[in-house]
Amino acid sequence: MHELSFHETTFEKCLKCNACTVNCPISNVSFDFGGPKHLGPELKRMMDHQEVIDDARIELCTLCGTCDASCPENVHVSTLTSYAKAIHAEENGTKFRDLILSNAELVGKLASTFAPITNMTMKVKPVRKAMQKVLGIHADRQFPTYEFSNFKRRYNKKHATTEKKVAYFTGCYATYNAPDVADSFIKVMEYNGIDVAIPEQKCCGVPMFANGQMKQGLKNAQFNTNSLLEYTRQGYDIVMTCTSCTSAFKKEYASYLKTEEAEELAQHIYDADEYLRILHEEGVLNTNFATINAKVGYYAPCHMKGQGIGNPAMDILELIPGFEIQDMAASCCGQCGTFGFKEEKYPYSLELGKGLATVVEELDADYTVTECGMCKNQLDQLTNKQVKHPMQILKTAYEKVPVTS
Amino acid sequence: MYDVIVVGQGLTGLLSAIVARKQNKKVALVAKGTGKMLQSTGLMDLVPGSNKDFSQWMELYGLSNREKITVKDAINEFKRLTEKIGYEYVGDVDKLANVVTSSGHLKSTALYPKTITPIPEKGRIVIVGFNEIVDFQPEFLKGNLQKERPNLQIKTMSVSLGKDSQRTLTQLDAARVLDEKDNREQILRQIKEKMKTEFTDGVDLFIFPAALGVQQWEKVHSQFCSELKAMVTEAPGLPPNATAIRLHERLRKEAIKLGVRFYTDTEVNGFSKKGTINEITIKMNNRNAKLESQHLLICTGGILGGGLEQTAKGLKETTLQLSVNKEGAYVDLPDHVYPVGASLGTNVIHYGITGGIYSVVSSYLTNLQIERSDMRGLQRA
Numbered sequence A: 001m002h003e004l005s006f007h008e009t010t011f012e013k014c015l016k017c018n019a020c021t022v023n024c025p026i027s028n029v030s031f032d033f034g035g036p037k038h039l040g041p042e043l044k045r046m047m048d049h050q051e052v053i054d055d056a057r058i059e060l061c062t063l064c065g066t067c068d069a070s071c072p073e074n075v076h077v078s079t080l081t082s083y084a085k086a087i088h089a090e091e092n093g094t095k096f097r098d099l100i101l102s103n104a105e106l107v108g109k110l111a112s113t114f115a116p117i118t119n120m121t122m123k124v125k126p127v128r129k130a131m132q133k134v135l136g137i138h139a140d141r142q143f144p145t146y147e148f149s150n151f152k153r154r155y156n157k158k159h160a161t162t163e164k165k166v167a168y169f170t171g172c173y174a175t176y177n178a179p180d181v182a183d184s185f186i187k188v189m190e191y192n193g194i195d196v197a198i199p200e201q202k203c204c205g206v207p208m209f210a211n212g213q214m215k216q217g218l219k220n221a222q223f224n225t226n227s228l229l230e231y232t233r234q235g236y237d238i239v240m241t242c243t244s245c246t247s248a249f250k251k252e253y254a255s256y257l258k259t260e261e262a263e264e265l266a267q268h269i270y271d272a273d274e275y276l277r278i279l280h281e282e283g284v285l286n287t288n289f290a291t292i293n294a295k296v297g298y299y300a301p302c303h304m305k306g307q308g309i310g311n312p313a314m315d316i317l318e319l320i321p322g323f324e325i326q327d328m329a330a331s332c333c334g335q336c337g338t339f340g341f342k343e344e345k346y347p348y349s350l351e352l353g354k355g356l357a358t359v360v361e362e363l364d365a366d367y368t369v370t371e372c373g374m375c376k377n378q379l380d381q382l383t384n385k386q387v388k389h390p391m392q393i394l395k396t397a398y399e400k401v402p403v404t405s
Numbered sequence B: 001m002y003d004v005i006v007v008g009q010g011l012t013g014l015l016s017a018i019v020a021r022k023q024n025k026k027v028a029l030v031a032k033g034t035g036k037m038l039q040s041t042g043l044m045d046l047v048p049g050s051n052k053d054f055s056q057w058m059e060l061y062g063l064s065n066r067e068k069i070t071v072k073d074a075i076n077e078f079k080r081l082t083e084k085i086g087y088e089y090v091g092d093v094d095k096l097a098n099v100v101t102s103s104g105h106l107k108s109t110a111l112y113p114k115t116i117t118p119i120p121e122k123g124r125i126v127i128v129g130f131n132e133i134v135d136f137q138p139e140f141l142k143g144n145l146q147k148e149r150p151n152l153q154i155k156t157m158s159v160s161l162g163k164d165s166q167r168t169l170t171q172l173d174a175a176r177v178l179d180e181k182d183n184r185e186q187i188l189r190q191i192k193e194k195m196k197t198e199f200t201d202g203v204d205l206f207i208f209p210a211a212l213g214v215q216q217w218e219k220v221h222s223q224f225c226s227e228l229k230a231m232v233t234e235a236p237g238l239p240p241n242a243t244a245i246r247l248h249e250r251l252r253k254e255a256i257k258l259g260v261r262f263y264t265d266t267e268v269n270g271f272s273k274k275g276t277i278n279e280i281t282i283k284m285n286n287r288n289a290k291l292e293s294q295h296l297l298i299c300t301g302g303i304l305g306g307g308l309e310q311t312a313k314g315l316k317e318t319t320l321q322l323s324v325n326k327e328g329a330y331v332d333l334p335d336h337v338y339p340v341g342a343s344l345g346t347n348v349i350h351y352g353i354t355g356g357i358y359s360v361v362s363s364y365l366t367n368l369q370i371e372r373s374d375m376r377g378l379q380r381a
């Protein structure tokens, strides 16, 4: 219990202005949630130097981080709510289901090993009904598919030999569900003459933090920090295609681990589009893109918005001739990682997703672009538009350039 | 490299970013918090907390008579923008309106959304509260309003939103409840039931908390007017007021849709000049970075917004770390850096705060300045 009385003092600056609750996606669709102001700074104020308080309402916090971005006083609200989640898990035990969901990596390994069967089974109604009953995973929630030929089986280079070196933190989603995103990223880097290495890595920990598995999450954070620092200290840049992973390395690791190493590593972390934008600013990005005549809608994931990097995906995609991309200015998608799979959270997830579904329909673009695999999962379920990752589009734009010899 | 960087996402920052983007400029908006709009009433005052009229306001802000037309242009531009984003503002800077707040006091304001109706001198009024919203007490409102308007006949009532909640509900929560048709009907039924014994020969105006819908405010307002057969107004008070949230959400979305790049949760904490280019240092999460722009707009809200800090040695500027005089105005303003709104220093802060109208006008004037500067640049090239 001791480590849960964590040290964090930014709550003292909370003026109870409500900006976090006003902007909180869950608070805006449900009164069942206590709201970030109450479950963040106010709860911490009551607990400090006193008894640890377990508040069950914290279950509805998705750790989207919108509260952090709205706070005028720079209170680290989501750090406080993540600890409230950990306290709740510690005091109440964790459902078997949440342990499974929080272990996205293990699930990915298993599911991809039996991929064709997994994918088929997850579409069989009676199976899903049974899963809901036994596990509490909602029967109507579509699952991302798993690939047998996962990215680890496809590519496993440990060192880069070019002058600019990238170490790619692949993340669970691109490894097991969407190896095509990972492949595309490697290709895009290749077109820019940059070699990519794959460091030893474990799940970034985001699904663990979200399920109150703080200890396991911090173990992973420590492992990844050690592993990636070996690369950055040799001049590698760390690049990621999942905005939740990126956000964990830039923000949560340093805030939760509170070590110099985590701080040091944070300076070398880039979202893939952010990295390409830097190359562009340095004048070294290969901009020999083929024309892609398309009108697409962009959906900004919460964990991208929380990074304070503007909109790198659009900055880069706008360089493609003929490519028209419009930010849909939508709020949280409602999938929120593991949240939207849970039986009792599913209705909230759908309620949150309504806004997004409406804007997608209104814009009626050719397809939707987003960096986040979990947002894609919700988009796949709630809209009839195809969803692509920016790297997939960039790869096509490079490949379609006519070869002149 | 951006054409324009706007620091701050309060009313001043959002409006500045939107106008700049409409000029087809590449625009970034950098802000550490959401700004004061969320805490405001959403009414655009000349000088909050006073009854100063337009010409006194012009004088107070050091605007010459010549600039009157430009000021009017700015106001009209704001009205057009609010209409376009689906939350139209009405009113006139030349003729201030008396509107009621949730404490029952009247305040004069210049521009207000269509959910607000100015308070008449006489007539029959019903104040409706919601049991669940503790920040709005109809009897309290009545007491004060009656003092200000002795010729009004006022009744009060409370109805239930019919929702259980795990947190203290606010006006904004009530507004989201009213966005749903079934909830509206349930609430209207309760009001009509109570009206069977009150003012049986009709009511002139119903007063509600600032909670008449968020997305669906237009439907809520017109349905309430037509079913209650009277005018309906919101009385904004303690935050969060739906009147302000609607404007904030819509301005933000408009800016994003137009392609303004948002750097949120990001603090600006340094500045340098690289030739004619402005370079700022930003701190987001646990990292530092730099951003460059041709023009730099400081919309940091002065003392209240965090752009200026009161220290033992006087005012300190937090954003660019440049020196300011005792009024908080930049001593040596670098080229192509423009303080906007309350960032201009305490000479534009009267009674502690700068009203919304000044944000509207100041962001418009700054844009004209930038246009002129760009023209000169073109002529020289």
Ligand SMILES: Cc1cc2nc3c(=O)[nH]c(=O)nc-3n(C[C@H](O)[C@H](O)[C@H](O)COP(=O)(O)OP(=O)(O)OC[C@H]3O[C@@H](n4cnc5c(N)ncnc54)[C@H](O)[C@@H]3O)c2cc1C
Binding pocket: A072, B007, B008, B009, B010, B011, B012, B013, B030, B031, B032, B033, B034, B035, B036, B037, B039, B040, B041, B042, B043, B044, B045, B046, B048, B266, B267, B268, B269, B299, B300, B301, B302, B304, B305, B306, B307, B318, B319, B340, B341, B342, B343, B353, B354, B355, B356, B357, B359
């Ligand atoms: C509680 C309250 C209620 C009010 N109610 C009304 C009202 O009803 N009607 C009315 O007309 N006026 C009202 N006002 C006045 C109001 O302040 C102005 O009308 C207007 O909204 C000010 O907007 P602004 O954009 O200039 O500043 P703010 O809204 O304060 O915005 C400042 C922005 O700058 C950012 N910022 C500051 N420093 C930095 C930095 N170093 N780095 C990055 N970002 C930074 C902040 O995060 C914020 O986004 C009220 C003010 C307050 C405080």
